[in-house]
Amino acid sequence: MNLDLWYTEKHDDGLGISLKVKDVLYSEKSEFQQIDILNTHFYGKVLYLDGLVMTTEKDEFIYHEMISHIPLLSHPEPKQVLVIGGGDGGTIREVLKHPSVEGVVLCEIDGKVIEASKKYLPTIAGKLDDPKVDIQVRDGVAYIAAQKNCFDVILIDSTDPLGPGEGLFTEEFYTNVKQALKPNGIMAAQSESPICNKREIQLIYKLLNKVFPNVHTYVAPIPTYPAGYWSWCFCSNDTKPLEFINEEIQAEIEKETKYYNKDIHKSAFALPNFVKELLE
């Protein structure tokens, strides 16, 4: 394709991320959202939902490693894991690197995201057919309400608090997540951009603090998300971040990671002043 074709993800606040496009590989409107997969020059194949970058071949490792390894390595022996959202499969791929994991449920509302990711993003979705993975194509809000005391780690790998992901940002939902965790369980949730989503990060942090005794924000660069800087919340009943790290498994995991390592694990919880102020 010789056309100088660019797609710009434009946000209402006047910020855009532009990528030069080789090909449109997939474009379909599902029951829930518009799904597009573009082959781009810089980031390789990119999954867009409702026009927003969800993941790219080139930088997905940062997001998927950070949502997974920080909570999983803070748990002495995670056996049962639940991922809500994350239909691209990247989080599942990282979770399966942990030898103690016996089963992982992927609860994704949109089966078309899973299908398209399997077909077009095999380096990301390639572990979705692993026998340890139980794929539940259904609403995470309803699913979690029926689970009690059964997961060691729950990862909320959601879209933004608009559209199909909206119900994943409520006190009721987080309360149900807490009840679905075993008493020593850990949850991690993506919690938006400290630069572009100040209201959302504050809302999420406030709601989580109503539900969990321990809520700690951690951060990493995500080049293809708005303003390139992202946050997650680490939540638990009693495990504090950095209090326990499974160093033996960590040493194995960090042989395979591209972003995560033991220094990153600690430094991710070091928050800039402007982020601390947001969370006060």
Added chain:
Amino acid sequence: MNLDLWYTEKHDDGLGISLKVKDVLYSEKSEFQQIDILNTHFYGKVLYLDGLVMTTEKDEFIYHEMISHIPLLSHPEPKQVLVIGGGDGGTIREVLKHPSVEGVVLCEIDGKVIEASKKYLPTIAGKLDDPKVDIQVRDGVAYIAAQKNCFDVILIDSTDPLGPGEGLFTEEFYTNVKQALKPNGIMAAQSESPICNKREIQLIYKLLNKVFPNVHTYVAPIPTYPAGYWSWCFCSNDTKPLEFINEEIQAEIEKETKYYNKDIHKSAFALPNFVKELLE
């Protein structure tokens, strides 16, 4: 202005940063480069040189705090400081927060950048008229060659290794910087994006290692630079990073900073695996 006006900084590799523009405040071709200042919806006023974002009102604090406070607080008593490049004045503003600083030279090749910044970016350039500041409008390459053993800290606040900044990325230049430093002096230099400028970051790191016994890369998110993630090199004859931090001054400085604090100082040197691999 009701026009839906956007400017996209497009890079050859197929990556672009798009900003919605309220007004074009300044647009002039100097002897060295095209200088534009746009008033944008999201990042406030933005300084572009040759079409590339140099600094924005909204996120400039991260870059300017990180290039300044990490080296200055690693020195027991920085009195004489040199900034090469940095005509917008943001680095000067941060340097002047250190009470030990008696004088700071700004060596900027393009006087028009200084003039335009003073006029349109007063929150960034506002300290350029401070009596401690000696502004030298001249080529940093020639200037540094004439300086011997006179600076405690030198900060290389350059553009990319193309155009007027090119001469600031050579072994000869770094050797002259070393000779301009006092024996216990420290240099910090911006060293490009670990995601977009792999070749450049490797080149800079290699050249610096030929000249300085201690070379240590540190990182931070810079939302308006390509891929939103940036690096600097900390270089010295004998001071290692984190070996000494002036904690008393640090406690004062971090009351005024928006990104930098003592935890950030340490965590900035924690490098992801993919950055470590680049620098091997």
